[in-house]
Amino acid sequence: MKRPSTGTTSFILPALHWWINFRTAIFLLIVFGLAASSLASGADPHPDYAPLADLYNATNGSGWKRADKWLTDNNPCGWYGVSCTNNRVTDIYLSENKLSGTLPESLGNLTSLKNLSLRNNELSGSIPNSLENLMSLQNLSLGENKLTGEIPGELSKLTNLENLNLNNNQFSGEIPGSLGNMPKLHSINLYNNQLSGVIPASLGNLTNLQYLALDNNELSGEIPESLGNLTNLLSIIVSRNKLNGTIPASLGGMTNLQTLSLAFNKLTGAIPGSLGNLSNLQRIFLNNNELSGEIPGNLESLTKLSYLSFGTNKLTGIIPGSLGNLTNLQSLYLYENQLSGEIPASLGNLTNLQYLSLGANKLTGTIPGSLGNLTSLKDLSIGTNQLSGSIPTSLGNLTNLQGINFNFNQLSGPIPDSFGNLINLTSLSMMENKLEGTLPSSLGNLVNLRFLSLSTNKLSGEIPASLGNLTKVWYLTLDYNELSGPIPGSLGNGSPGAPFLVPQSVNRLDS
Numbered sequence: 001m002k003r004p005s006t007g008t009t010s011f012i013l014p015a016l017h018w019w020i021n022f023r024t025a026i027f028l029l030i031v032f033g034l035a036a037s038s039l040a041s042g043a044d045p046h047p048d049y050a051p052l053a054d055l056y057n058a059t060n061g062s063g064w065k066r067a068d069k070w071l072t073d074n075n076p077c078g079w080y081g082v083s084c085t086n087n088r089v090t091d092i093y094l095s096e097n098k099l100s101g102t103l104p105e106s107l108g109n110l111t112s113l114k115n116l117s118l119r120n121n122e123l124s125g126s127i128p129n130s131l132e133n134l135m136s137l138q139n140l141s142l143g144e145n146k147l148t149g150e151i152p153g154e155l156s157k158l159t160n161l162e163n164l165n166l167n168n169n170q171f172s173g174e175i176p177g178s179l180g181n182m183p184k185l186h187s188i189n190l191y192n193n194q195l196s197g198v199i200p201a202s203l204g205n206l207t208n209l210q211y212l213a214l215d216n217n218e219l220s221g222e223i224p225e226s227l228g229n230l231t232n233l234l235s236i237i238v239s240r241n242k243l244n245g246t247i248p249a250s251l252g253g254m255t256n257l258q259t260l261s262l263a264f265n266k267l268t269g270a271i272p273g274s275l276g277n278l279s280n281l282q283r284i285f286l287n288n289n290e291l292s293g294e295i296p297g298n299l300e301s302l303t304k305l306s307y308l309s310f311g312t313n314k315l316t317g318i319i320p321g322s323l324g325n326l327t328n329l330q331s332l333y334l335y336e337n338q339l340s341g342e343i344p345a346s347l348g349n350l351t352n353l354q355y356l357s358l359g360a361n362k363l364t365g366t367i368p369g370s371l372g373n374l375t376s377l378k379d380l381s382i383g384t385n386q387l388s389g390s391i392p393t394s395l396g397n398l399t400n401l402q403g404i405n406f407n408f409n410q411l412s413g414p415i416p417d418s419f420g421n422l423i424n425l426t427s428l429s430m431m432e433n434k435l436e437g438t439l440p441s442s443l444g445n446l447v448n449l450r451f452l453s454l455s456t457n458k459l460s461g462e463i464p465a466s467l468g469n470l471t472k473v474w475y476l477t478l479d480y481n482e483l484s485g486p487i488p489g490s491l492g493n494g495s496p497g498a499p500f501l502v503p504q505s506v507n508r509l510d511s
Contacts, residue, residue, distance in 0.1 A: 045074035092206035187211035383407035
């Protein structure tokens with residue numbers, strides 16, 4: 001038999017083997033390519049991984065309050081407190097998270113970072129100079145830590161920065177004048193540090209600034225006139241420093257200002273009348289300085305004002321009656337000055353007033369009965385003046401009163417029986433006057449009273465038995481009067497400790 005030809009078969013089989021080997025090679029290349037890609041991915045992690053790993057290790061990451069997913073993979077975009085855009089870290093929010101230790105220099109490699117919030121931790125050391133590389137940064141919040149050293153002037157390179165919060169640390173040295181080159185700044189919070197030197201005049205360039213808080217430092221020198229250029233400013237607080245000189249009249253140009261606090265400094269001179277232009281002002285603190293001259297009469301235009309504090313200065317002249325037009329006023333503090341004249345009856349128009357303090361001045365005349373209209377009042381302090389006449393019975397309308405201080409005046413006549421209506425009163429102090437007559441039995445209604453001082457008057461008669469209702473009294477002085485009879489045994493029985501009683505001197509009281 002003739003054997004079949006093998007020519008065709010011998011051609012087809014090698015070709016088939018070649019095709020199979022080719023496909024196998026392609027498959028293996030794909031597999032090994034994917035494996036190589038996977039290995040490469042493990043060897044070359046996310047571009048922002050390294051600086052965040054440094055942050056974790058430098059700030060005791062194992063002791064953080066929360067550290068969900070940190071260092072568990074190579075992509076930090078899913079880690080607690082971290083946000084990303086286009087695979088780059090843009091936000092770090094780790095405030096109140098028990099971070100301790102120092103900030104690593106490598107943070108400056110997070111070049112897409114917009115928000116860095118590490119507030120209220122236990123961070124120490126200085127601010128890394130490398131943060132100057134964070135050109136996209138808009139918010140830097142490192143307040144309430146234990147950071148030291150100087151504020152780096154290089155931060156001025158962060159021209160997109162809007163909020164700089166370094167408060168409640170231990171920074172020292174001067175405020176860098178270069179901060180005035182950061183045009184987008186909305187807020188600067190450097191309060192509660194140990195900063196010294198002057199307030200840079202260059203801050204007047206920050207025309208977008210809304211909040212400036214430099215209080216409780218050791219700043220000296222004068223308040224720069226250039227701050228008057230900050231027409232968008234809503235709040236300026238530079239209290240508790242060592243500032244001197246006068247208050248610049250240019251501050252009257254900050255027409256959007258709501259809070260002006262210059263208290264506890266060494267400022268001198270008069271209060272500028274230009275402050276009357278601050279029509280949006282709600283709070284003004286000029287207390288505890290060495291200001292002199294009269295209170296400007298044009299402050300009546302500050303109709304949004306709720307808090308006015310000029311206490312502990314050297315102000316003279318009268319209390320302007322125009323202050324009675326500030327009907328939104330809740331607190332009026334003019335204590336410890338050299339003000340004279342009478343208490344304006346127009347103050348009785350301030351029906352929202354809660355605190356009125358006019359003590360330690362040279363005021364004369366009588367207590368206006370119109371003060372009885374101040375039904376929101378919680379504290380009335382007009383002691384250490386030269387007031388005379390009787391106490392208006394209308395004050396019995398002030399049922400929200402918690403404290404009365406009429407000490408060291410020349411008030412006469414009886415204690416009004418209407419005082420028994422003041423059931424929220426905790427302190428009643430009218431020592432060193434010329435009050436006479438008997439103690440009203442209605443005082444027994446003051447069951448919340450803890451402090452009662454009526455010594456050195458001309459009060460007479462027996463102590464009403466109703467005063468035995470005052471079981472919370474822990475301090476009582478009735479000495480140097482003409483009182484007689486027994487002291488109610490229950491007086492002060494409900495106080496935390498034994499009450500301090502000074503009733504007997506120049507009285508005829510039974511023990």
